Amino acid sequence: MLESLSLALVNASEYGLAAAVYTASLSRGLAFSAGIRAGMVHINDQTVNNEFHIPFGGMGASGNGGRFGGPANFHEFTQTQWVSALDKPIHYPF
Template sequence: MPAFTEEIFGPAATITVFEDADEAVALVDASEYGLAAAVYTASLSRGLAFSSGIRAGMVHINDQTVNNEFHVPFGGMGASGNGGRFGRPANFHEFTQTQWVSALDKPIYYPF
């Protein structure tokens, strides 16, 4: 069904039956998209373990997928991103290049 395989920006939810957590992660990761995911669970530790297998730029446990905080780098994975992140600290890495310049007032003397 297109609602399961395509990236949808809207109030929509797809429901798919799975046998265990490994199959659920495989279903999530079967999508070429990976902007955000949400996991709802009564066990925070299981949610954290589950989220580590999901290929998405953001995984929210017991919360909505639409979350953005200015100090957290934002971006997706797969077809949902370009491999980069943006947002306060990540901007330095995404939009600049660093260069190391060292300088001494006088050249170092080498005895050879």
């Protein structure tokens, strides 16, 4: 009951960049964090972390729906294109 009220309070904010959960029970912290609408959730840790290889971005008014940082940059800042090429055209029998 208390956890559902706390989760409702956390998610009542229009912002969702980062959140932190402090708990003596890691399993309860993981379960609670699954319901938090935020781009990052830290359990028993600070919200100010800078890991260059981890995609960074928020939810709600704290984000634009994308992530940047590390491999996510390839998807966020580029477009893929498929190009196929043959040295000689295919000869079709019809």
